[in-house]
Amino acid sequence: MDRSQLLRGTLDAATLAVIAEHDGYGYDVVRRLRAAGLGDVGDASVYGTLRRLYRAGALTSYVMPSDEGPHRRYYGITERGHEQLAEARAIWADFSLALSNLLKTDVGVTV
Amino acid sequence: MSTTTVPPEVEAYLASVREELDDLPSAERDDLLAEVEDSLVEAAADGPIAARLGRPEDFAAELRAAAGLHARPAEQRPGASSRWRELAAGIAAHPRIRSLWHLAGELAPAWWLVRGYLAVAALALLLDASWSVNHPWMPLLLGSAWGGVLVIAAAVAVSMWAGLRLRGAHGAAARTAIAANVLLVLALVPVVQHLREPRPERVLYVTEAAAPLPGLASSGSSVLNIYPYSRDGQLLHDVLLYDQFGNPIEIGHNGVADPNRRFLRTAIGAALFNSFPIRYYEPGTTRVARPNAGPSIRVPSIETPPLPAP
Numbered sequence: 001m002d003r004s005q006l007l008r009g010t011l012d013a014a015t016l017a018v019i020a021e022h023d024g025y026g027y028d029v030v031r032r033l034r035a036a037g038l039g040d041v042g043d044a045s046v047y048g049t050l051r052r053l054y055r056a057g058a059l060t061s062y063v064m065p066s067d068e069g070p071h072r073r074y075y076g077i078t079e080r081g082h083e084q085l086a087e088a089r090a091i092w093a094d095f096s097l098a099l100s101n102l103l104k105t106d107v108g109v110t111v
Numbered sequence: 112m113s114t115t116t117v118p119p120e121v122e123a124y125l126a127s128v129r130e131e132l133d134d135l136p137s138a139e140r141d142d143l144l145a146e147v148e149d150s151l152v153e154a155a156a157d158g159p160i161a162a163r164l165g166r167p168e169d170f171a172a173e174l175r176a177a178a179g180l181h182a183r184p185a186e187q188r189p190g191a192s193s194r195w196r197e198l199a200a201g202i203a204a205h206p207r208i209r210s211l212w213h214l215a216g217e218l219a220p221a222w223w224l225v226r227g228y229l230a231v232a233a234l235a236l237l238l239d240a241s242w243s244v245n246h247p248w249m250p251l252l253l254g255s256a257w258g259g260v261l262v263i264a265a266a267v268a269v270s271m272w273a274g275l276r277l278r279g280a281h282g283a284a285a286r287t288a289i290a291a292n293v294l295l296v297l298a299l300v301p302v303v304q305h306l307r308e309p310r311p312e313r314v315l316y317v318t319e320a321a322a323p324l325p326g327l328a329s330s331g332s333s334v335l336n337i338y339p340y341s342r343d344g345q346l347l348h349d350v351l352l353y354d355q356f357g358n359p360i361e362i363g364h365n366g367v368a369d370p371n372r373r374f375l376r377t378a379i380g381a382a383l384f385n386s387f388p389i390r391y392y393e394p395g396t397t398r399v400a401r402p403n404a405g406p407s408i409r410v411p412s413i414e415t416p417p418l419p420a421p
Binding site: 011025026027030042043044045046047048049050051052055071072073 | 142143145146147149150151153154163164169170171173174175176177178179180
């Protein structure tokens with residue numbers, strides 16, 4: 001199974017989930033996604049996704065000065081983003097349950 | 112955009128990414144790049160970014176895909192700087208250049224024909240093949256000139272087919288075609304040079320007309336004077352001679368008139384070079400020493416055929 005394909009289909013939901021926890025800026029979102037186990041997520045994919053979600057109205061954006069570096073463009077989740085996230089959660093719950101059942105092996109090999 | 116200095120490493124990387132995005136609307140591109148710049152400056156603190164982010168082209172492609180933007184059009188792929196591309200586009204948009212380009216497109220089939228021959232000729236040169244003597248442009252392949260014809264016909268057919276196939280092609284195929292065309296244009300040099308080489312001698316007999324003698328000639332030797340005689344053996348003086356066109360038959364009319372030569376002159380003093388026999392004055396005088404001198408001849412006894420008086 002191609003992990004990058006799976007990631008492509010689920011990165012919107014993952015990004016929304018990370019920002020729903022608390023607001024974050026680009027590189028911060030990358031780090032938090034990696035820390036959550038998506039070690040192979042690409043920086044460019046995250047930045048692109050943030051811009052797209054922002055354009056679609058799922059995120060808001062604001063700039064905060066930072067002491068140690070450049071200004072940071074923070075993203076927060078909007079009402080619309082919350083709706084999208086809830087929808088993604090429902091789809092994923094269904095989907096992952098179905099796939100977990102399908103891929104279950106009776107020899108007890110854990111994936 | 113940022114208040115702190117951007118490390119040169121990030122600067123270079125960003126420039127490359129910007130180039131890859133230069134087909135996007137500027138607002139769109141600036142938004143994306145602003146996001147990337149802030150993040151890259153921070154990411155650079157965690158280690159070398161190029162090693163972690165991969166090639167700028169791939170980064171840009173991933174960025175576009177994730178942002179839901181169309182992929183970069185394939186034909187704009189070459190990483191030339193946008194300034195060059197704008198310049199090239201400006202030149203290409205000029206009406207004269209466009210009509211030239213259009214003309215080149217129409218003439219392309221002629222080039223396909225030529226390059227088919229060029230490919231075979233270059234190959235023949237590489238293989239050091241012999242060339243037809245009667246048709247110097249024709250290499251002898253597959254054992255004969257007909258083999259050469261066959262190979263050239265096949266090459267031209269392939270070239271035409273490839274030309275039609277690749278018209279307006281993009282990407283790797285187009286690049287290969289361009290490279291092949293450049294190679295074949297370069298092949299023009301040795302092929303033309305070969306065609307210009309002197310042919311081996313084939314004509315062994317050369318008939319060459321002997322250079323005509325200057326002045327009057329008779330039986331291959333120069334005539335220096337003419338002595339006209341009447342039929343009763345009398346030497347005639349001051350006889351004017353003309354040829355069949357009425358042109359004076361002249362002797363010694365080259366350059367300056369000999370001052371010792373006795374000339375008949377016209378009323379305005381022009382010397383006549385066609386009066387014979389030519390007589391010479393004694394040096395420094397206007398006296399001819401022996402006016403009746405001539406070669407020793409003997410006029411034969413003559414039977415005169417009738418010649419009605421005019």
